[in-house]
Amino acid sequence: MTRGGSVGQVAQQELADSIRSRRVWVFLLLYLAGSVAATILFLNILQKMETHLVSTLGLNPANEPGGVTATLWKSEAFQRMMTQLIGDRKLAESLLSIPPLALFWGWLCLTFGPLLVTLTSSVRIAEEVWTGSVRFVLFRTTRLTWVTGKFCGQAVQLLLAFLLSALGAWVVGAVRMNSFEPLPTALALLVFAMKAWVYGLAYLGLATAVSQMFASPNVASAMSFGVLIAVGMIHGAATFVKAVAWRPVLEVLDLLTPGGHRLDLWRPDASHLVPALVYLLVLAFGYLLVGHLVFRRRDL
Amino acid sequence: MIALEFQGVTKRYGRRTALNGLDLSVPVGSIFGLVGSNGAGKTTAMALAVGLLRLDSGAIDVLSQGAFHPGRQGGRVTLLPQDSRLPLHSRVGELLNYYGRLQGLTGKRLKRSVDEVLDWTHLQDRRESPVRTLSHGMMRRVTIAQAFLGEPDLILLDEPLSGLDPREQVRIREMLQLRRGHQTLLISSHNLHELEALCDQVAFVELGRRIRQDSLDAVIRRRHSLTVVLDGPLTLPGVALTEAIPGVQWTYDSTRSELTLVFPDEWTPARVNGTILPLLIDSECGILEVRLGSGLEREYLSATEPPKIPTGVQ
Numbered sequence: 001m002t003r004g005g006s007v008g009q010v011a012q013q014e015l016a017d018s019i020r021s022r023r024v025w026v027f028l029l030l031y032l033a034g035s036v037a038a039t040i041l042f043l044n045i046l047q048k049m050e051t052h053l054v055s056t057l058g059l060n061p062a063n064e065p066g067g068v069t070a071t072l073w074k075s076e077a078f079q080r081m082m083t084q085l086i087g088d089r090k091l092a093e094s095l096l097s098i099p100p101l102a103l104f105w106g107w108l109c110l111t112f113g114p115l116l117v118t119l120t121s122s123v124r125i126a127e128e129v130w131t132g133s134v135r136f137v138l139f140r141t142t143r144l145t146w147v148t149g150k151f152c153g154q155a156v157q158l159l160l161a162f163l164l165s166a167l168g169a170w171v172v173g174a175v176r177m178n179s180f181e182p183l184p185t186a187l188a189l190l191v192f193a194m195k196a197w198v199y200g201l202a203y204l205g206l207a208t209a210v211s212q213m214f215a216s217p218n219v220a221s222a223m224s225f226g227v228l229i230a231v232g233m234i235h236g237a238a239t240f241v242k243a244v245a246w247r248p249v250l251e252v253l254d255l256l257t258p259g260g261h262r263l264d265l266w267r268p269d270a271s272h273l274v275p276a277l278v279y280l281l282v283l284a285f286g287y288l289l290v291g292h293l294v295f296r297r298r299d300l
Numbered sequence: 301m302i303a304l305e306f307q308g309v310t311k312r313y314g315r316r317t318a319l320n321g322l323d324l325s326v327p328v329g330s331i332f333g334l335v336g337s338n339g340a341g342k343t344t345a346m347a348l349a350v351g352l353l354r355l356d357s358g359a360i361d362v363l364s365q366g367a368f369h370p371g372r373q374g375g376r377v378t379l380l381p382q383d384s385r386l387p388l389h390s391r392v393g394e395l396l397n398y399y400g401r402l403q404g405l406t407g408k409r410l411k412r413s414v415d416e417v418l419d420w421t422h423l424q425d426r427r428e429s430p431v432r433t434l435s436h437g438m439m440r441r442v443t444i445a446q447a448f449l450g451e452p453d454l455i456l457l458d459e460p461l462s463g464l465d466p467r468e469q470v471r472i473r474e475m476l477q478l479r480r481g482h483q484t485l486l487i488s489s490h491n492l493h494e495l496e497a498l499c500d501q502v503a504f505v506e507l508g509r510r511i512r513q514d515s516l517d518a519v520i521r522r523r524h525s526l527t528v529v530l531d532g533p534l535t536l537p538g539v540a541l542t543e544a545i546p547g548v549q550w551t552y553d554s555t556r557s558e559l560t561l562v563f564p565d566e567w568t569p570a571r572v573n574g575t576i577l578p579l580l581i582d583s584e585c586g587i588l589e590v591r592l593g594s595g596l597e598r599e600y601l602s603a604t605e606p607p608k609i610p611t612g613v614q
Contacts, residue, residue: 006402013390013398020430021389132384136446139350139379140402142370299313299353 006141010149014124015156027120028161034116035108035165039172042104094268099181102188105169109162109196110262114203114228116161121154122207122224123217125295130217134300143296151208151288158200162193195265198280202258205284206231209291212298235259258283301328302364303454303484304349309358311344311508318344320508321358326454326501329481333499333516334488335600341508342488343382346456349486350379363453373454375403380447382458382488386431392442393418393427400449409450417445420475422468437464444472454484461494473498496520496596504603512603520593521562526572527594530557531586536579544575553598560594 018024083092095103125147128134137146166189173180207224214220238254241247254260261283264276306324310317319341326332334342347353349360351368362368363376386395393414400410418424421441431439440463447455460476461469476498479485489495495502496516503513517523534552541550547564559580563572569592580587 009398009401016394017387017389020391128387132381133387135347135352135379135381135384136386136399136443137402138352138370139368139377140370140374140399297354300347 003142003145006145007149007152010137010141010146011152011156014150014153018153018157024157024160027116027157028164030116031161031165032168034112035105036168036172038108039101039105039169040176042101043172043176046100090269091267095266098188099173099185101169101173101177101180102185102192105166105189106192106196106266109165109192110199110265113162113196113200114258117158117200117203118207118224118228120157121204122211122221124150124154125208125211126214126220127217129215129300138300144292147208147212147288147292147295151204151284154204154208155197155201158204159193159197162197162200163190166190166193195277198277199258199262199265201284202261202280202287203228205287206258209287212291212295231257232259235262255279256283302326302361303328303330304363304486305361306345306349307359307361309345309348309360310356311341311348311353312356318508319348319355322505322508323510324503324513326484326486328453328484330501331476331480331485331487331499333495333502333596334486334505335492335495335502335596336488336505337604338490340505342505343458344508345505346379346458346486346488347381349456350377352379375405375450376453378403378447378449378452378455380443380455380457380460382462384443386439386442388432389430391428391430392423392434395431395442396446396449399446403450403452405450413450417448420448420471421445422471437468440464441468441472452483454486455479457485457487459489460487461489461491469494492595492597492600502596504600506604516596517593519599520596522593523569524565524567525560525562525592525594526569526576527589527591527598528559528561528576528580528587529589529591530559530580531588532557534559535585536583540579540583541576544579545572548572557588558595558598560598562594 015024018027083089098106125134134146170182170186170189173185174182206227210224210227211220214223234250234253235257236259238250238260241250244250258280261276261279264272267273267276302325304324304326306322309319309322311319318339322341322345324345334345336342344353348355349362349368351370360367362373365372368377390398396414396417397410400413405413415424418427421444423438423441423445426434426438431442434442444457444460447457457476461472464472473494476485476487480500485498487495487498499516501513502516502519504511512519533554534557538550541561542548545561545563545567548567549562551560552558553560561572561576573590577587577590
């Protein structure tokens, strides 16, 4: 069997095993419930804001949320104001062309996706080393093939989670929003789902790397959260700490974190978006390989 | 031809040395028994052979193709690990198919191989069962089944019969014997009677070193030794034995009531029987059993411990 074929076999088994163990269902339901709850919360807040706006400005009241926002969103004055606020006309136009619901959902996935990836994926390899089930496999295929297969299986699971979550947000919007645009919203959600997936892959690479380094699932899980916090702190420092001598170092370090490429995922033009996606994929496999440098030398 | 060779293999876990310059040669087509106490390094040796552990020094040659790598010897070498747990949520048949595909089996060959191993481990009716629903013995049989997928050339079995019920132990032992000459089996076990019934070569390993390696016949002196199990104490004087068979060496284990005789080349077991048994009967020693050879357990104990039983040597 070719190496690609073996990777596919391991990925398929990983996915099938996840589905049977109900772990994937917990994972998917977590995404779905989180997304639906957050979308409902978002629409409730939106409705309250609109109600307040309507009473203040003496406009016609709307029973469902989104009507006033949609009107405002499309008004020239608001668009001019947003362009001035963002300071980038193209980016402002791009953001304002996205339905508000999709915009919120995209932010939600990019913010909480990494946390869920860490929660569910950081133990996968460590768990198999811990139980010894890895000993039935690693004389049949190489360690790299097995790890890559595990990563791919988790990646498919992650994609399913984002798509299901997007569907949940779309259904909530369709039921609750006044001026809901089904097709543009669906397309925007789909685009964000793909962006969030690639962004999530980088974190999956990070979790897989940590999982390769520790035999205990609990330690792997704790270390993954530690790494997640460390990576977040680097990005936070690169964003907010401006006037320091080691700022260039911070900028380089930031490029090595997924967060350093997050802003580019919001940009409409390919010149920003494509390199960001490529960077994130390189980071995903880069992290994976760094973990593998330890894993390939480990006693199992 | 050598299927597996260890040359001065050393493996350390931190400060503890698990293997300390182990030398081992497993001939092609043999059923090879690895005997040693707990912590002697048997499991470590097996894991090293298939690359699950990294060796510190020395060399291991697998199937005359150098150190093990799945890209080179993958599918030709399999392992039955001792205390490893199968993925609990997988189904038995699906898991075996997965392992088979990973080692390069496809299509009808894969199906035939999975059917075969399920048949002889009596698991056909559990093909669709999730592993977590199986009993301990059944899980053990699945782990045995996976080691025989695809007719590998070299199979490493760590305590293969532990956890099986007596009937299954007999069945699996018979199946293992059928492999003699076709495949090379390296078996580690603490059950020395099991090894004696199965193996044609054995090695004693203690403290990570090989103490002895030879054919089973040579180790237990099958052609030059008899063990007589008595129903009570030995009442025949030792001098009567040495007068009847000049050059004989004898030992008597009073705790087991076992008289072991090691005789010179010119004597055959049948001739020794014909000479000794009448003497024992005349001296009113009840005879319960006569075995060829001295027994692996006795040889292992005497090779690894100072002798504690009274010995008569002419």
